[in-house]
Amino acid sequence: MEKIGPLRGVLNGWRTAAMAAALLCIAIVGGLGMGLQHMVQRHHQETEQNRWGFLQVTHAQIELHRFSAHLARAAAGDAEARAELPLRLDLLWGRINQLDGGQHREDSPALRQLHAEQPAMQQALQALETQLNAGPPQLASLLPLLSRLEAPLQAATQVAHERRQDRVRQHLLDIASQLHWFSIGFLLLTAATAVLVALLAIASHRAQAARLRAEAASAEAREANSTLRSVIDGVPALVSAFDAQGRYVFANHSVCAYSGRTEAELVGRSPTELGLPETIEAPLRRLQATGCAGPPEELSVPHAAGGMRRLLVTVAPLHDATGVLTGMLRISMDVTAQRAAEHEARHLHDHDALTGLPNRARFGRELSGILATPETFALHLIDLDQFRLINDTHGHATGDALLIAFGRRLRGMLRPGDEVARLAADEFAVLQRNTKPGDTLALAARMAQALGQPYQLGGSIVRCTASIGASERATGQPSPETLLAQAELALREARREGSGRFSLFRPELESEASERRALQAELAAALRNDELHLAFQPKFTIPDRLMTGVEALLRWNHPQRGAISPGVFVPLAEEAGLALPLARYVLQRATRQAMQWQAAGHAIPVAVNLSAELIGLGTTMPLVRETLRESGLPAHLLEIEVTESTFIGDSQAARDMLAGLRAMGIRVGLDDFGTGFSSLAYLQDMPVDVIKIDRSFVNGLDLGGAAPRIVETVVRLAHGLGASVVAEGVETETQLLALAALGCDVAQGFLLARPVPPEQILAFAEAARPASAA
Amino acid sequence: MPAERSGRRVLPWARRSAFSLPLLSLARPAQAAMLDLRWRDEVTPLELAALDAGPRQTLTTHTPWTSGPQQFEGTALRLVLPLAATASPRLLVAALDDHRADIPMADVTEHGLFLAWRRNAALMPVRDRGPFWLVYPWADHPTLDRPEFHCRSVWQVRAIQLG
Structure with a gap:
């Protein structure tokens, strides 16, 4: 007591x-x-x-x-x-x-x-x-x-x-x-x-x-x-005590909950007898064998409720007064959540938060890594075309959803081992490994095709295309930067060709890039110094071949390089922000020229091409109005030609502007018809005066096949809409005969007349006069 | 009523100050310190000089873009809008750099949206968010100090469309 x-x-x-x-x-x-x-x-x-x-x-x-x-x-x-x-x-x-x-x-x-x-x-x-x-x-x-x-x-x-x-x-x-x-x-x-x-x-x-x-x-x-x-x-923590033979003498609540047994079931029996996981027994056995505890260990142990968890386990010996091992103590702690947080941090470090794809840093490491091996591979840079437009029209949430869907679709197209990463907002990259000749372009084509399919995002369908630039490592040790820069140049080339295109790097692209910058500067200077001029290509009625009007074509005779094609310098000008000055130049020259012809007694309608980029821009309409006013040319003698791409994106501003032009009395023509845009829906509420059949269909008239039926359909369509039909690029008599038979109204092409200086136009007009008077 | 011209609505306090509306001129140079109020197909240009000559209110508040309290001078936006216009559900504000914001009318009628043209006593040039800046009384109403209101605080305001 x-x-x-x-x-x-x-x-x-x-x-x-x-x-x-x-x-x-x-x-x-x-x-x-x-x-x-x-x-x-x-x-x-x-x-x-x-x-x-x-x-x-x-x-x-x-x-x-x-x-x-x-x-x-x-x-x-x-x-x-x-x-x-x-x-x-x-x-x-x-x-x-x-x-x-x-x-x-x-x-x-x-x-x-x-x-x-x-x-x-x-x-x-x-x-x-x-x-x-x-x-x-x-x-x-x-x-x-x-x-x-x-x-x-x-x-x-x-x-x-x-x-x-x-x-x-x-x-x-x-x-x-x-x-x-x-x-x-x-x-x-x-x-x-x-x-x-x-x-x-x-x-x-x-x-x-x-x-x-x-x-x-x-x-x-x-x-x-x-x-x-x-x-x-x-x-x-999980706390349990064992006797010297490894049988439970004690287990706290956490142990019971973790193993799914009651303490009564545990006490007096060893974990092995109970059929409990072996992994966690190792430290106890070591202690029994050596009598020495060792450092804490981290083990994966199955939980009674299923699933593996990470436990930090430590064991300690219990001795009696004489130093004999009488028991063992085991304490474990569940550290699964901490390990998950650590793992997430690692993931964050080299993955993009939005799409979950590897990021630029990780991609750079992959690229350096593969460059250290002799493997042949290709690098693709993939850009969403007009992603900003989608963000603006559908909102950022849709933009984000599109990026996620885009990344997922991209991922799904690759072989195991290929890498995909998101480098910047709307720029992705793919590392295509173990390529054989031809593989690069094949994958680029497949990606451009698949990524251009519509995306179902929530309730709406979003259309967007991807441009792809690729570079290849066949042999040698290019730096990652070089490969990226080469792919970037190829990407730029693809984008220049339009949306949804792909391109593979060639050495010429490097020199082309610097040449393009030089040309742009020279073009700005040429425009300032009045070194551009217009040529006019007459258009003739079918079948009597009388001139009914001309198309104004911009020409640039470069002092060193000679004549440069508008197909080259017009896109350059647009890239350099010169589209509007260029349009002003052409409009002013063309209307002034038409006035001179009028002064000489010939009312010759003149057609001017306006780039799709300018249609719907607030400044274009005043420009046309002002030019007409300055020159004094009657509006019906001016025709504005636009391409179908003007209507891509369902631009209300573009429709409004063309309707405005027509309201002023200006004729509106649709250029390159049949090449750009698959939908004709825009024609329903966008009346046009002239439809120009693209030269590719006219060429096809010589070759048999479907071209005659296409031309016939376009003629019917145009006439049904009250528009006249002009065939472009007429080069042979056979084509002209076929066009006459199909009911085409007007022809333009080398067969009838090449683009000529303005002075020569009067001769054509003189030729037309007696006939039209008759 | 000298300010009344061709039946145009006159601003409540503008009537008090001897302020006459300039002739409508759309082709004005873009830099003139003016603010266009558009309502029911009418454009009422507010001239900075005329506004500044009228009575001014003071609003002292911090903003998310400046350090320390700022003393703004201008007027509660409510006071320059035609009374009937406050029945419109929202205003569309356009800035010189083409930034646009859609603001519920409640911000004008309940949250005290403020049209400022002076900051710390000086008129604001374009390069310092001028000539007009819409600010909220963040200091007095901390509940407004939230991102959704921050992005409605338009600077370099060029035009306000009602309805």
Whole structure:
């Protein structure tokens, strides 16, 4: 009896301390869990801030491009663009000032970097303003200033990309350090639990001894037991004790829940007898064999409810006073969630958050890796055509959904082993491995075809096409950058050819690119210096071959390169933002020429081609009206020819503008009919005066096949709509006869007349006059 | 009523200030500090100089794009809109850089959307978000300090279309 009192006091003291220790450990482990949660939140917040900065830089870039386009037009003599330049400069200036970022600057690495560049950029703006105020803009001296603005913006966008990678890396390090603290917490927990179990063992032992002496002692022992039990059951770890033979003598709630057995089922039997997983027994066996515990181990152990979980397991020996092993203690902790967080961080580090595809950094590593082997492979760069338009018309949510669907479709087309990655907003890349000759183009063609099929996104169907540029590594050691740049050049070529095209890099593309830039500069100069001129190709009635009008064709005789085809320089001009000045030039020259013919007594209708890009643009309509007014040409003598592609995208603005032109009395013609656009639906509510059958069908008239039936259908369609039909590219008498038989109204082509200088047109007109008078 | 011309609606306070509407001229230089109010096929150009000569209100608030409290001068947008126009469900605001925002009328009638043309006493040039900037009283109403309202705070305002 006399022993019970002091023991109880000791027990009480220990109990309080141990409970405090256990609670502390629970708090530490719980706190670490919340810390992980907090880090994930912070990661999302940083992503948001980085995106904000990125957006600011993009805005500035857009404003810079607008300014450059205005500048190019102003330099080419566009008075309207010139008048608007100060406003465009102010807007650009505003955007550059806003890069300061206000209170957000410190949050965005892109803005932080630009802050240092701001004084230099503002100096460039100042210089631009001074030059613009001094007189007509001189592109040569202004372009370097523009590049002083462009370079830092581009660098900042790059930084925004890279910093995202850095941030994810930091996120990973944070998790690693949290896990470090987590293991320390685990060790503390182990120590505290060991003390508790030791106390429990002592208490039981003493209680048994006491029971022999007194009945009261058993009540005492039960109380001590149950208090300790409840503490150990509350510990968020799996705690179990074994005797020296490896049979359970104790298991807390967590162990019972994990193994799906009650403590009564466990006690007195070994895990193997119970059919419990073998994996977790290894540390116990080692302890039995060597008597030494070893470091904590992480093991995959099946859970009673199914599925594998990761457990951090440690074992400790229990010795009696003589040092003989009397039992073993095992403490395990479920670390599955921590491992999952770590895994997610790794994934984030090299994957794109939206599509789940590898990102640029990971792709770069793959590319370098494969370049180190002698394998032949191909690199494809894939761009969504007009992705911005989709974002604008359907909203960003649809844009995101499209990117996901696009990535998934792309992934599904590749062989196992091929890699796909998302490099930037609407740019994807594919690494096609172990290629044989011909494989690259075959895959590019297949991808262009499949990616161009409509996408079902939620309730709506979105159409979009992809342009693809590819480069190949056959032999040698090109750098990843070289391969990417080559694919980029091929991509640009594909995009120039239209949407949904693909192209493979050839060495000529490199020289072509620099040549194109040179040509663009020369074209701007030619336009300014009046080095372009018009030729006119007459159109004749069928069958009497009388001239009914002419088509104005722009010509450029380059001083060194000779005549350059409009098929080459018109797209170049559009690329350089010169479409409008070019159109103004042609309209002015053509209407003036028609007036001169009228003064000579011949009312000759003149047709002018307008690029699809200009139709629907707010500035085009006033341009046409103004040109007509300046020249004094009656509206019915002007015909505007547009291509079918004008109607792609169901552009209401384009319809409105063509209807406006017709309301003014101008005739509207549809050029290259039958080549561009498969749907005729637009003709329903878009009346046209002239339909021009493309030369490919006219050529086909000589060859048999379906061409005559196509031409006949077009003639019927046109006549049904009240339009006349012009056949282009008539080169043989047989074609002309066939066209006459099919009911075509007018013919144009080398058979009848080539494009000629304006003076020669009068001769054709003279020839037509007596007949038309008759 | 000198401000009344061809039956055009006159702004409530503009009637009080001796402010006469300039002749409608669509072909004005793009940089003139003006704001077009469009309502029922009518365009009412508001001239900065005329607005600034009238009574001004002050709004002190922070903004997400500046540091520290800013003192804006201008007027509650409600006061420049024709009274009947506030029955329209929304306004479409266009900026000089072609940025557009769709704003519910409740922002004007309930949330105190403010048309500012002076910041910290000075008129705002285009390169400093001027000449007109729509701001919300974020300091007085922290519930408005949310991204959905931030993106309706249009600067370099060029035109406001009602309805």
